[in-house]
Amino acid sequence: MQRDLKIRGYTVAQFPNAPLWAAFAGLLVAALADEGTVHDVARAVFYVGITIWAYEEAANGVNALRRGVGIVGLILIMVSLASAVG
Numbered sequence: 576m577q578r579d580l581k582i583r584g585y586t587v588a589q590f591p592n593a594p595l596w597a598a599f600a601g602l603l604v605a606a607l608a609d610e611g612t613v614h615d616v617a618r619a620v621f622y623v624g625i626t627i628w629a630y631e632e633a634a635n636g637v638n639a640l641r642r643g644v645g646i647v648g649l650i651l652i653m654v655s656l657a658s659a660v661g
Contacts, residue, residue: 586637594631598624626652 580588601620608614629652632645 585640587640589637592628594624594628596624598622598628600624622652622656 578590579586580590598621601617601622601624604617605614605621608617625648629645629648632641633649634642634645636642636645
């Protein structure tokens with residue numbers, strides 16, 4: 576069952592969204608876990624989930640706002656990963 580959150584007829588959110596839920600779960604586990612393997616795997620789950628969500632929004636968003644949010648999300652992920660590596 577797809578439920579949409581609309582403001583003046585403009586879809587701004589859709590629930591449920593599996594990649595986003597997976598990303599939130601990974602973020603929660605990473606925040607609760609001490610440094611180590613569990614923390615690292617949880618952060619990887621977060622990055623994969625948020626990347627899939629952002630790509631789906633950028634490629635298949637129901638309107639320009641959602642596509643724009645996806646594009647901004649992808650850019651922020653690239654910047655975040657680049658700063659973590661460098």
